[in-house]
Amino acid sequence: MARMKFICDSERCIECNSCVTACKNEHEVPWGVNRRRVVTVNDGIVGQEKSVSVACMHCSDAPCMAVCPVDCFYRTDEGVVLHNKDTCIGCGYCSYACPFGAPQFPSSGTFGLRGKMDKCTFCAGGPEENGSKAEFDKYGRNRLAEGKLPACAEMCSTKALLGGDGDMVADIFRSRVLRRGKGSEVWGWGTAYGKAPNGEAKAPEGTKS
Template sequence: MARMKFLCDAERCIECNGCVTACKNDNEVPWGINRRRVVTINDGEPGEKSISVACMHCSDAPCMAVCPVNCFYKTDEGVVLHDKDLCIGCGYCFYACPFGAPQFPQQGAFGQRGKMDKCTFCNGGPEEDNSQAEFEKYGRNRLAEGKLPLCAEMCSTKALLAGDGDVVSDIFRNRVTVRGKGAEVWGWSSAYGKPEAPAAAPAKGGA
């Protein structure tokens, strides 16, 4: 069984926000809710990188662990979904999620929380597949149509990958190999920004 995952290639992301726009338009996401957003690190400085962030559909999702009403559930393909009819808007999932994926509509001057909303991997919700009730609550169910999330399909540079985790990993692994960084792509210099130690000079032969 496929395990659906997202992966954003920071070497390719150009911060065009096409993925954000595609998600909002296709799912008719309410104003103030961003199921996907683009985050830029070191903006305007050397080493600037951008990455598209949404719900990562974790294998061991912290949002599921802290929800007091168990509104979260996981599909056979590993997509983490939620039931808005059960959600009480407590916000625990928002504080538990390291990606800030759960979103809450701000209603009134004091920010009273409504029903939680988040990326569904374009997999809808507990209602009947592709029904009007499902679309109104969770957006389009593209997986039921045999399609991948629109955010990934609309990415102009193919920085955002979505689909079976094994296939996505293979695609990214091939890209890294072609770039020539090899096994050192996640090495000390990449993680901490420190230069690699210079190679030792070859020993001179004796006379």
């Protein structure tokens, strides 16, 4: 059984926000909620600007599931973390626990209105019957039941955002890294600490290089 995962290639993301727009359009997401958003660091600094598309990462050990007092979160056979809005009490614990800010309160007006939590579903719908109106009204379109990938990944013009079977997504990203010639350096000392004058990665203070 496939384990569904997202990964965003920051070397390809151009901050076009097509993934955000595709998600909102596909699921008619409530006002004030962005199930997916693009985060940019070092904005405006030439050569250092990086963007990444962020949503629910459907964690294998999801903190939202751990803190929910009514156990409204559940994991499908494909590893997608979903929630039952009929059980949700809108306490917001999941929004505090999630490191990606995935669960959100729908809001309207200046101060917002609290209600049932909303989050990325990996285009997998919810506990209602697949393709039903009740499922769409609460969770949006169930593209996985139709044999399709999430709309955000399909609409990414540069294919920076990948979504699907975790093993296949990892293989695609790994092949890109190898073609770029960076190898393990993508996650190495140079990425975290910069490079030494001789071109070698610096070691942090108190350690031997």
